[in-house]
Amino acid sequence: MAGLSICGAPPEVWFQTQGSDQAKEIQAIVEAWNNPSIDRFAFQSSGTTGKRKTLWFSRAQIIASAQRTHRWLGMRPGNRWLLALPLHYVAGRMIVYRCLAEGMDLWPLEPSLDPWQEALEADAVSLTPSMMLHMLNQAEGKQKFKQIRQVLLGGEPVPQSLLSMLSTWQQPVVWHTYGMTETLTQVAARRLCPNQTLEFKRVDASLEFGVSESGTLSVTDHLLKLSHLETKDAVALIGPEAFVWKGRIDQVINSGGIKLYPEDWKSKLSHPWLKGKHWLVVGQQDPSFGEVPILLVETNEVPPDQLLQELNLKLSGVMKLKGIKYAERLERGATGKIKPPKASEL
Numbered sequence: 001m002a003g004l005s006i007c008g009a010p011p012e013v014w015f016q017t018q019g020s021d022q023a024k025e026i027q028a029i030v031e032a033w034n035n036p037s038i039d040r041f042a043f044q045s046s047g048t049t050g051k052r053k054t055l056w057f058s059r060a061q062i063i064a065s066a067q068r069t070h071r072w073l074g075m076r077p078g079n080r081w082l083l084a085l086p087l088h089y090v091a092g093r094m095i096v097y098r099c100l101a102e103g104m105d106l107w108p109l110e111p112s113l114d115p116w117q118e119a120l121e122a123d124a125v126s127l128t129p130s131m132m133l134h135m136l137n138q139a140e141g142k143q144k145f146k147q148i149r150q151v152l153l154g155g156e157p158v159p160q161s162l163l164s165m166l167s168t169w170q171q172p173v174v175w176h177t178y179g180m181t182e183t184l185t186q187v188a189a190r191r192l193c194p195n196q197t198l199e200f201k202r203v204d205a206s207l208e209f210g211v212s213e214s215g216t217l218s219v220t221d222h223l224l225k226l227s228h229l230e231t232k233d234a235v236a237l238i239g240p241e242a243f244v245w246k247g248r249i250d251q252v253i254n255s256g257g258i259k260l261y262p263e264d265w266k267s268k269l270s271h272p273w274l275k276g277k278h279w280l281v282v283g284q285q286d287p288s289f290g291e292v293p294i295l296l297v298e299t300n301e302v303p304p305d306q307l308l309q310e311l312n313l314k315l316s317g318v319m320k321l322k323g324i325k326y327a328e329r330l331e332r333g334a335t336g337k338i339k340p341p342k343a344s345e346l
Helices: 011-016 021-033 059-073 090-102 129-136 141-145 160-166 307-312
Strands: 040-044 054-058 080-083 105-108 122-127 148-153 173-180 185-193 200-202 207-211 216-221 226-239 242-248 253-255 258-260 278-286 290-298 324-327
Touching: 011 021, 021 090, 021 105, 040 059, 040 090, 054 059, 059 090, 059 185, 080 090, 090 105, 090 122, 090 185, 122 129, 129 141, 129 148, 129 160, 148 185, 160 185, 185 207, 200 207, 207 226, 207 242, 253 278, 253 290
Parallel strands: 080 105, 080 122, 122 148, 148 173, 290 324
Antiparallel strands: 040 054, 173 185, 185 200, 200 242, 207 216, 216 226, 226 242, 253 258, 278 290
């Protein structure tokens, strides 16, 4: 099997021409991997499920995970991965390890909301939904994806505006993935185009899903020797192979005893003024119902009159929004995900 190449060149040649912090980080990963005396490798969790922590995986576990991902995507040695994510966390770091383990061509890009400006040819790229939405809102944004075979989106829910854009696409294949540091990235995925699906299906037969008494997903990973790993994601379980994601259990809006999930509004809220903007539905404290749903929008634009009334025309019952708040910048975590404020903070 061919070894790792970077931008089509041997790693040592590429390293000689690069001086960025990203290049130095890649070099450190490669040198550690090529050291046969090192068998355990550290990954930093994002803190989504609690405090950030360091997790350790063996060389065999990383190779097994890389092979599982490549089986699912139909990738072969020599295929090209674009690296557009930071290396601090598992999603970006595993791209380097996959290329090392399977002899792929790694193509590093400087992480940003718009990581490449012209069409690039590649077999796969991993992005956040925010990155892809930003790119598609630029002039000729769609052209940047014409020569990419598969796009993996993860790290946050996919906004309705992006789902609408992708609904008419035939290529590339775009996946919304579900995974975590504990499972070395994705364990399930749903296709966004062509032919959007709602169900997240396991990416390999080595995975099984269950649900806890509180309705949250549990993951059994026979490959990584994980049994009933508890998550904070509320799901509707379809079976051991698939589920529909409802939302984060710690972001549930309890309105008069009815549990509502912010994701429930993703497919129902649409308005021309919201296009291209980051928004989310959150719970606000209420003396009668405990919490009520309101819309939080990241913008410095003046909203149109009657926006709340127009949005509520498409909603019914407890789903109707009780207000809208605006912020020039929503708070984000270390990985760039928007951090929903607590009801008591609104």
